[in-house]
Amino acid sequence: MRIVRRSTPTGLRPLPGPRRLAALPLAAALLLAAALLLAAALLLAAALPLAVALPTTALAQQPAAAANADASDFARLEAAQNAANAAPGPRTVPGRRIPVPGTVSPEFQAAIAAPYRSPAWNADPGSAAEWKALVAKLAAQTAAPLPALRERLGVVSTPEVIGGVKAWIIAPKTVPERNRHRLLVHIHGGGYVYNPGEAGTLEAVLMAAFGGFTVISFDYRMPPDAPYPAAMDDAMAVWKAALALQPAENMAVFGTSTGGGMTLALMLRARREGVPLPAAIAPGTPWSDLTETGDSYKANEWLDNVLVSYDGVLTRAARLYAAGHDLRDPQLSPIYGDLRGLPPTILTTGTRDLFLSNTVRTHRKLRQAGVDASLQVFEGMSHAQYLFDPDAPETREVFTEIAAFLDKHLGTAAKKP
Numbered sequence: 001m002r003i004v005r006r007s008t009p010t011g012l013r014p015l016p017g018p019r020r021l022a023a024l025p026l027a028a029a030l031l032l033a034a035a036l037l038l039a040a041a042l043l044l045a046a047a048l049p050l051a052v053a054l055p056t057t058a059l060a061q062q063p064a065a066a067a068n069a070d071a072s073d074f075a076r077l078e079a080a081q082n083a084a085n086a087a088p089g090p091r092t093v094p095g096r097r098i099p100v101p102g103t104v105s106p107e108f109q110a111a112i113a114a115p116y117r118s119p120a121w122n123a124d125p126g127s128a129a130e131w132k133a134l135v136a137k138l139a140a141q142t143a144a145p146l147p148a149l150r151e152r153l154g155v156v157s158t159p160e161v162i163g164g165v166k167a168w169i170i171a172p173k174t175v176p177e178r179n180r181h182r183l184l185v186h187i188h189g190g191g192y193v194y195n196p197g198e199a200g201t202l203e204a205v206l207m208a209a210f211g212g213f214t215v216i217s218f219d220y221r222m223p224p225d226a227p228y229p230a231a232m233d234d235a236m237a238v239w240k241a242a243l244a245l246q247p248a249e250n251m252a253v254f255g256t257s258t259g260g261g262m263t264l265a266l267m268l269r270a271r272r273e274g275v276p277l278p279a280a281i282a283p284g285t286p287w288s289d290l291t292e293t294g295d296s297y298k299a300n301e302w303l304d305n306v307l308v309s310y311d312g313v314l315t316r317a318a319r320l321y322a323a324g325h326d327l328r329d330p331q332l333s334p335i336y337g338d339l340r341g342l343p344p345t346i347l348t349t350g351t352r353d354l355f356l357s358n359t360v361r362t363h364r365k366l367r368q369a370g371v372d373a374s375l376q377v378f379e380g381m382s383h384a385q386y387l388f389d390p391d392a393p394e395t396r397e398v399f400t401e402i403a404a405f406l407d408k409h410l411g412t413a414a415k416k417p
Helices: 018-023 026-053 055-084 106-113 128-143 146-153 197-211 230-242 258-272 313-322 356-368 393-409
Strands: 155-162 165-172 183-187 215-218 251-256 280-284 345-350 373-378
Touching: 106 393, 128 197, 146 155, 146 197, 155 197, 155 215, 155 230, 165 197, 165 230, 183 197, 183 230, 183 258, 197 215, 197 251, 197 393, 215 230, 230 258, 251 258, 251 393, 258 280, 280 393, 345 356, 345 393, 356 373, 373 393
Parallel strands: 183 215, 183 251, 251 280, 280 345, 345 373
Antiparallel strands: 155 165, 165 215
C-alpha cells in the first residue's frame, strides 16, 4: 500500500488552531483574530470581480476537470485490472453497476429492472412439508391471473386426462385452418419443483394465443414426493397418447427451463424406445445440464434477476429431483447424450440468462450432430423472462419466431384412419 504524505506548500504556514489561540494573551489573541478576519475579507473582495468577469471561463473548466478525473479514474482501474489479469487463469473483474438497457421496449425494461424474485430463487425448505407449502403458495400466485389472461388473449383451457396424466387442452377460440390438424405438447418449467397444476400452463396459453396452435399441457409428478424418473415417465405417457390424436409429423414438443431440458430428454428416450419423434421441438433456455457447467453460470451470476445464482434453489432442486442418480445421466442432463437424429430445434435465451451457456452449448452440440437448429438470443433478457409480461413486444416476438419455425416443419394433413 502506498502511503501519501501531505506537506505544507513552500512559503505557507498553518494557521493557528483554537488551542494556540487560547494560549496567547487575550489582547494578542483579539488582534490576531481581527487580522485574520480582515485578510479573509480582502481575499473575498478580490475574488468576486474575477468570478463575475470570467463566468464562461470558470464554467468551461468544470467539464474538462470532470473529464480529467474520469480519465484518471479509468487509468487507475486499467492499471489495477491489467495487474490482476496478467497471468493465465480465472478472470478478475471489478465490481460493476449494470444499467437497464435502453435498447428494449419500455415493458421489457421494467422486467429487467425488477428486483430478485425471493423466495423463489433462493428458497431452502428444511422438510418435504415446507417444500410443499412453498410450492403451493407460489403456484396459487401464478395461477390466479390465468383465467383473465386467457379471456383477454382469446384462449380456452379444457381439463383432460391424457395417458393417465392430468392435463389441459389449451387452444385459441378459433384455430387457424392451417393448424387444424396440428398439435403441440407442452412441458412446463419450474426447476422440477415449481408450477404444479394450472400454474404450469402459462407458456401453453401464450403459445396458443400468439402461435394459433392447440396445445396439451400436462401436470407431471414432482419431488419431494416423486423424484426422477416420475416426471419423465409422465412425459413419455403423454407423448404416446398424443400420437394417437395426430400424426407425429404434425406435432411438436416445447417447454422452457426444466421443460426445455425434459423436451430434449424425452427425444432421447423416445428414440431409444423406438417411439416416433415429433416434426420439431422448441426448448426455451433449457436446463440441459444439471451440473454447474458453463461460462454463464458465473458470468451472469447476480445479473440474471430470475435465477440469480446456481447456489440458490437450483442446486437444491437438482439434488432433490435426481434423488442420488448421476447428474450427468443424459435423462437428467441431455447435453451429455447423443443428439444425432433429433428433430429440427429452435432454442431461445437472453444475454443476461444464467442458462445462456446451457442454451448455446446445446445449440452447438445439435449443430455438430447434424440437426437443423436455430438459436434466438434476446437483448437484456434474464432466464425465461419472455413469460413474464404478455404485453411486452419481446414476448410476442419470441412466440411468433417459434411459431414460424414450427410452421415450416410441421405437416398439415389429417391423421389417416
